[in-house]
Amino acid sequence: MDVFISADVEGVAGIASWSQITPGSDDYAVGRSLMVGEVNAAIEGAFDAGADRVVVNDSHSRMTNLPPEQVDARARLISGHYKPMYMLQGIDDSFDAAFFIGYHGAIGEPEAILSHTYNPRAIWEAKIDGRAVGEIGINLLVCEYFGVPVLLVTGDQTTALEARELIPGIHVAEVKRSFGRYSAESLSPSEARKIIRRAAEESLQGLPKPPLLRRAVTMEVTFLVADMASMSEWVRGVERSGPRTVSFRAADGLEAYQTFYALLTLTRSLVE
Ligand SMILES: [Zn+2]
Incomplete structure (x- = not known):
């Protein structure tokens, strides 16, 4: 069983400001450490469920956020900018499942920590077949194309809602509640990691085999x-x-x- 993880950071428990997730800023070390903690929880859950291969794609900003030595040594790490497939670099039809970890709400969502849709300085709104979507909806297009089911999404309550609306039966680890764009109430990092590990493991039980969705x-x-x-x-x-x-x-x-x-x-x- 092969698992692909796309790892973002805005939706990680404890993250509430750009300074925690922007390379070069004072709090960046805090953000990186919180991010790798949740990614490792997802990796652990995948291996606990019997995964043979886990590939993590660092999907935030310059995409060198996850310190290689701190990532669970059983996983492979894709890092660096630019990537032809960006947040989905590395995925193909050899994977059995995908996880979106540390994801966040779309630009325009009222209660979504650090909300944006890819580029906050360029994109006001994105719609797929008439429905406003965030990064979950956009990235799901690629997973569907390769026939890889997205089984777990983690982030705040807005992220959880988008995931549940777009992906019936999805497992969600809701690790914080956003009040707005710059404030949220989070689970402690250890509690967040506990529920992510468990959700990752559970999501891989009775793995669905979705049909290829190569629709216009x-x-x-x-x-x-x-x-x-x-x-x-x-x-x-x-x-x-x-x-x-x-x-x-x-x-x-x-x-x-x-x-x-x-x-x-x-x-x-x-x-x-
Ligand atoms: Zn990000």
């Missing part, structure tokens, strides 16, 4: 400023549907993710 997808992205939408029109198949909004139709989830990532990379040059 319509994606709509609204940017902070109109110039970003203008530039996005350079990508083939992307059409302007509003002053700050573009949309495109993709043949499957992987193509949708790749086009979305192309827009993200392109509009980065306009971020002030």
Whole structure:
């Protein structure tokens, strides 16, 4: 049994400010340590359930947050920027399950710690087939494409809600309750790790075998400023549907993710 982990950090218990998760800032060491604690809990749960291989993709910011020596030695670690598949680098159809650890709510959610959807300085809203989604919904496209079920999501209550709405039967470890974008009430790190380890183990019991979901997808992205939408029109198949909004139709989830990532990379040059 092979398990893929996409590890973000905003949704980790105890994290409440950008300074805890931004390389170079004073509190960054605290954020890294909390992050690796929860990732290790998920790895432990996977091996306790009988996993043979666990691959962790560091998916936050410059993607060198997880200190290699502190990651459970049984797992493989993917780190570094830039990656062609970004938060899903390393996943393919050889995996039996995926976990999203330390995830967070979409930009625009009222009670979501450090809310954003990929780039907080570029993306105002993202929709898939008409539904506003966060990173769970977007990343799920790639997992579905490879037929890898997402079995566990961890984060705050808003993250838990998005996960449950999008993925019926998902296991969720809710490790904190956000009051807004910059405050939350968290479980202690040790308690958070305990419930993550247990949820990871339980999620892998009676592993489902989902059918491949290679369906056409319509994606709509609204940017902070109109110039970003203008530039996005350079990508083939992307059409302007509003002053700050573009949309495109993709043949499957992987193509949708790749086009979305192309827009993200392109509009980065306009971020002030
Ligand atoms: Zn992040």
